[in-house]
Amino acid sequence: MTAPIIPGAEPASFPGGPHGALVLHGFTGNPVSMRPVAEALAEAGYAVVMPLLPGHGTTAEDMATTRWSDWVAAAETAYTSLAAEVDGKVVVVGLSMGGALAADLTSRHPEVAGLVAINAVVTEPAGIREILDLMIGAGDEFMDAIGSDIADPEADEKAYDKTPLHPLVSLMDAMGPLGEALGTITCPTLVITSRQDHTVEPSNSDVLAAGLGGPVERLFLDNSFHVATLDHDKDELIRETLAFAARVTA
DSSP states (O other): OOSOOOTTOOOEEEOOOSSEEEEEOOTTOOGGGTHHHHHHHHHTTOEEEEOOOTTOSSOHHHHTTOOHHHHHHHHHHHHHHHHHHOSSOEEEEEETHHHHHHHHHHHHOTTOOEEEEESOOOSOOTTHHHHHHHHHHTTOOEEEOOOOOOSOTTOOOOOOSEEEHHHHHHHHHHHHHHHHHGGGOOSOEEEEEESSOSSSOTHHHHHHHHHOSSOEEEEEESSOOSOGGGSTTHHHHHHHHHHHHHHHHO
């Protein structure tokens, strides 16, 4: 990173136990979006780790050099550290791309007790590949921002004001392998979906729920957009996440 961390976007860890929770933010976002969830889990007694993913939380120029493999590695490192710290079980919670990372990690760690995927991206939107190829072919490095899709006008996730194209291509490249891995996830999963989402099509949640190999619970949010963790339904989202975590770690 070449720039200072955006105030509020710092990574966080909270002591607790015996169980733990790994909390992952989304593409071009940062821990601001997930801090209410992380803090609620910590208050409930979980040991919590919430990393700042590579290239995030500073400038879009920093992110332009990072790829899916970097974010997977960061999530893996955070999980390994947390799992070594606690004696009990671990729940993984992710928003948007964080949900994709959480699913990817869970597919490789069958010992994970439960997965919470909030407006997770698991499919490549139709036509996006052609658009990205045209923009990159024209020499573009960035496109318009995709963050801060929040119904509450007073909320701000402090996401980047533009989107680096090459990292977005790497995210799209990961969707195929991720889809193939969903069936290996056998732990309980809570799939949380905003009915109105301008960043990730809500149908992604249906694909995720249908592809998983374990039991699935669904929660639909009527008053929130993509960043539901900061939006009008955040209290319900947190309440259901805590209840789910308590069930799967009991």
